[in-house]
Amino acid sequence: MKRREPPTKEAFDKLLLWFDPDREKAAKKYETVQFRLVRIFAAKGCSDPEDLVDESFNVAALKIDWLLETYVGDPALYIHGIAKKIFLEPKPKPIPDPPPTPDPVELERRSICLDRCLDQVTTSDERRLILRYHAEEKQQRIRTRRELAEELGLSMNALRIRVCHIHARLRPCIQKCLQLLDE
Amino acid sequence: MALNNNDQPRIREFLLGRLTDDEQQKLEERLMVEEELFEEFEISKGELVEEYCANELSPDDKQWFERNFLASPEGRERHALDITLSRLGRPAPVQTRRRTFLERINDFLKQRPWVIATGTAAAGIIIVAAVLLSRQTGQTVVGPTLASNLINREQGTLPPKVTIPSNASELKLHLLLPAGFVASTNYRAELDNKTDIKPVKVLEHDREGVWVVIPVTLLQRGEYSLKLVAIPSGGTEREIPGDYLFNVE
Numbered sequence: 001m002k003r004r005e006p007p008t009k010e011a012f013d014k015l016l017l018w019f020d021p022d023r024e025k026a027a028k029k030y031e032t033v034q035f036r037l038v039r040i041f042a043a044k045g046c047s048d049p050e051d052l053v054d055e056s057f058n059v060a061a062l063k064i065d066w067l068l069e070t071y072v073g074d075p076a077l078y079i080h081g082i083a084k085k086i087f088l089e090p091k092p093k094p095i096p097d098p099p100p101t102p103d104p105v106e107l108e109r110r111s112i113c114l115d116r117c118l119d120q121v122t123t124s125d126e127r128r129l130i131l132r133y134h135a136e137e138k139q140q141r142i143r144t145r146r147e148l149a150e151e152l153g154l155s156m157n158a159l160r161i162r163v164c165h166i167h168a169r170l171r172p173c174i175q176k177c178l179q180l181l182d183e
Numbered sequence: 184m185a186l187n188n189n190d191q192p193r194i195r196e197f198l199l200g201r202l203t204d205d206e207q208q209k210l211e212e213r214l215m216v217e218e219e220l221f222e223e224f225e226i227s228k229g230e231l232v233e234e235y236c237a238n239e240l241s242p243d244d245k246q247w248f249e250r251n252f253l254a255s256p257e258g259r260e261r262h263a264l265d266i267t268l269s270r271l272g273r274p275a276p277v278q279t280r281r282r283t284f285l286e287r288i289n290d291f292l293k294q295r296p297w298v299i300a301t302g303t304a305a306a307g308i309i310i311v312a313a314v315l316l317s318r319q320t321g322q323t324v325v326g327p328t329l330a331s332n333l334i335n336r337e338q339g340t341l342p343p344k345v346t347i348p349s350n351a352s353e354l355k356l357h358l359l360l361p362a363g364f365v366a367s368t369n370y371r372a373e374l375d376n377k378t379d380i381k382p383v384k385v386l387e388h389d390r391e392g393v394w395v396v397i398p399v400t401l402l403q404r405g406e407y408s409l410k411l412v413a414i415p416s417g418g419t420e421r422e423i424p425g426d427y428l429f430n431v432e
Contacts (some may be wrong), residue, residue: 134269
């Protein structure tokens with residue numbers, strides 16, 4: 001259970017105002033800050049980054065009148081400071097197990113979902129790109145990716161970005177598909 | 184703000200727990216407000232997961248990554264995706280007809296006519312160098328400086344090609360240490376020809392890198408990788424991340 005209660009509607013509205021006087025822009029900024037904090041604290045080994053970030057917003061909401069009056073700077077950095085403080089609070093942190101390798105049945109389910117999602121959220125060119133990008137190992141992988149970048153007229157970095165964007169579409173699609181298979 | 188040359192390695196260091204508290208703080212603050220840096224962060228996570236799955240991380244990095252990013256729900260999800268993608272991609276990659284080597288060379292030269300001129304000049308220099316070297320007997324040939332394939336992969340660099348004159352007895356190579364790696368008191372190196380792994384002699388080392396020497400009797404035409412291991416005085420051996428790849432022609 002979270003130690004800080006969610007903000008009242010009034011406090012939440014003020015929190016949005018703190019991000020931007022335009023409510024639509026404020027909502028967008030709120031989402032960006034939330035997303036980035038979750039990703040950063042996941043990388044730092046936080047097992048429940050969503051919870052940590054929710055709590056950080058709750059703390060900011062508790063101080064919102066003071067913040068609106070006195071804080072100068074990007075709200076994103078202030079919320080990051082709160083999240084860091086909460087993350088560093090002493091609490092038992094068991095050593096996690098290595099990520100499990102999916103068993104053959106799970107792997108099959110995931111492969112089915114990957115196939116479906118490749119059909120649903122990528123174009124045929126993107127599908128070919130993803131398959132070739134992941135087709136080889138070690139030295140051959142570097143060579144293939146370089147060839148791929150040349151064929152597409154991209155720098156290696158632009159190719160990495162393109163693949164990252166495709167992965168970002170595939171991951172939620174696969175999660176949704178796995179849930180549907182469970183039902 | 185645009186990325187600078189240090190940002191990519193910095194992010195890797197962050198993800199592998201190698202930054203000080205102050206460095207972490209600064210990087211995290213930039214991640215909160217800089218779009219391009221955050222994008223690079225997302226890409227680097229994916230690449231480290233790939234390296235983890237391919238067993239390309241050093242034992243220390245592997246353990247850190249497991250206990251931090253891979254312990255998060257996002258890390259586990261990316262790990263599972265990488266395994267699934269590898270399985271899907273490797274056995275039967277679906278692709279349009281792969282162009283032959285000659286077709287690719289032809290296309291490349293059509294797009295870049297200057298390559299023909301430069302290539303001709305380079306070939307001349309190589310032939311002269313080969314003739315000069317062939318006059319010497321039992322010589323130690325100095326090969327190119329090699330960087331770890333982890334760095335090369337980020338930069339899209341192919342393994343360098345090495346031509347060994349027929350009368351050379353040894354090939355000497357300089358292996359660059361990764362940026363930020365604390366130099367060790369000693370090193371050992373192993374040559375992997377994809378069939379056998381053999382130890383090779385470490386000649387000397389400094390802060391920047393390690394010189395190794397390989398008898399040419401161990402080198403036929405083909406692909407090779409060198410693995411470097413740091414041996415601190417009284418400490419535990421530590422593998423330098425990645426491999427040093429080269430091709431013998």
